[in-house]
Amino acid sequence: MEMLISLSILEYESELSSNIDKLEDTEAFAKIVSLVRTGKLNSIHIDVMRPPMIPGESRFPIGLIKKLYEKLHGKIALTIHLMVDDPLNIINEINKFIVDENRANTMIILQVESFSSEDEAVKSIETVKKYGYKVGVSLNLTTPKKRLADKIVSSADLILLMTVPMGSGRQKFHEAAMRRIKYFSTRFPNKIIMVDGGINPETIIKVWRAGAKAAVVGSYITTSGKxxxxxxxxxxxxRMHVNS
Incomplete structure (x- = not known):
């Protein structure tokens, strides 16, 4: 029994962005390092947001992504979730500092809503794979599941299902997402199903039983005093509940 955990550091973004040139002096970065040292995290999850996809939100500038990569690569994998209309432009910027040999340890997640057609999505996934990255594809909670067509899923390494509407942290898990998790985990049993939003000790059991094998966890951890x-x-x- 294993559930892969990717730590969303969205809660820390403001402090990190304000101190790009002195990350190691920040309390936020110290917390990230401490969590990495537990050995319980599969990756650090970077939620890159830009309007208009996320209205009024611009999170994780390229300079901060670069600095996080420089400080963390070799210590833990990075997952870069692009909630943007122009993901390939962002990736071209990322390519300037993530060297070829380190790309296999980096997951790029693309929103299916970034693309106007199934063919465009597949072509973009294939392009990012050719760069050397692992590639996931994400479906927002409010987007009909038919947008995540079989051809798109087949071309990706991972499916990320939003269990809250994308764009902000500290949201409550939406029970409606359970049907999606069951649907995609049954239809694509060989794909890793990752979930993102409202994950805590109670909801992580629900999503595991529904077929998820990975979870993005943010505020439950990052807003905790411990x-x-x-x-x-x-x-x-x-451990207590899954096999009970």
């Missing part, structure tokens, strides 16, 4: 204990409580909850 982040490491919060992280460990997720594993403890799974």
């Amino acid at each position: 982040p490491e204990e919060a992280l460990l409580s997720l594993e403890g909850s799974l």
Whole structure:
């Protein structure tokens, strides 16, 4: 029994962005390092947001992504979730500092809503794969599941299902997402199903039983007074309940 955990650091973005040139002096970065050292995280999840896809929100500038990569690569994998209308432009910027040999340890997640057609989505996924990255494809909670067509899923390494509307943290898990998790995990049993939004010790059990094998966890850990204990409580909850 294993559930891969990707730590969303969205809650820390403001502090990190304000201190790009002195990340290691920030409390936020110290917390990230401490959580990485537990050995319980599969990756650090960077939620890149730009309007108009996320109105009024611009999170994780390229300079911050570069600095996080420089400080963390070799210590833990990065997952870069692009909630943007022009993902290939952002990726071209990322290509300037993530060297070829380190790209296999980096996951790029593309929103299906970034593309106007199934063929455009597949072509973009294939392009990013050729750069050397692992590629996931994400479906927003409010987008009909038919947008994530079989051809798109087949070309990706991972499916990310939003379990809250994308664009902000600290949201409550939406029960409506359960049907999607069951649908995609049954239809694509060989794909890793990742979920994102409202994950805590109770909801992580639900999504695991529905077929998810990976979870993005943010505010449950990052707003806790004891982040490491919060992280460990997720594993403890799974161990206690999944096989019961």
